[in-house]
Every structure is written in structure tokens, then in C-alpha cells.
Amino acid sequence: MMDYSKMGGARSPKNTPKHAEHNAYxxxxxxxxxxxxxxxxxxxxxxxxxxxxxxxKGG
Known part of the structure; x- marks a missing residue:
């Protein structure tokens, strides 16, 4: 039986921003x-x- 989890490239980390925020803390x-x-x-x-x-009030 094949182990399909070992196929393909590495999985990218989740929940990471694609860019830095301009007003980051x-x-x-x-x-x-x-x-x-x-x-x-x-x-x-x-x-x-x-x-x-x-x-x-005005509107």
C-alpha cells in the first residue's frame, strides 16, 4: 500500500500572514x-x- 502523505512538497505553515501589517504592534x-x-x-x-x-438628527 502507498503512503500518500509522503507525496508532494512540504506543506506550508497555516495561519501565517502573507505580508507585514503597516501598523503592527x-x-x-x-x-x-x-x-x-x-x-x-x-x-x-x-x-x-x-x-x-x-x-x-440631521438626516
Whole structure:
């Protein structure tokens, strides 16, 4: 009997990205030690929520 698993080339590893992301964690744009403070995050979220509320009222 033949062992068909030994035929052909090596199998490529799965779940590997085909390219590096432009904003990958640990790169120049997003260095490892940099974390946004929670207050800034909440302010951005509130501003975004305000913008969506205005567009819903106007439309």
C-alpha cells in the first residue's frame, strides 16, 4: 500500500500572514511601551458618539 502523505512538497505553515501589517504592534507607528490613556480614549469615543448623533438628527 502507498503512503500518500509522503507525496508532494512540504506543506506550508497555516495561519501565517502573507505580508507585514503597516501598523503592527511594536513598529514605529505603534511602539511597545505606548498605551493611550483611558481618559483620551473616552474623550475620542464621546466625540465620535456625538458626531453620529448629529448625523442621525440631521438626516
Amino acid at each position: 511594536g513598529s514605529e507607528k505603534t511602539p511597545y511601551g505606548k498605551k493611550d490613556p483611558k481618559a483620551e480614549l473616552l474623550a475620542r469615543m464621546k466625540a465620535a458618539a456625538g458626531k453620529t448623533a448629529e448625523t442621525k
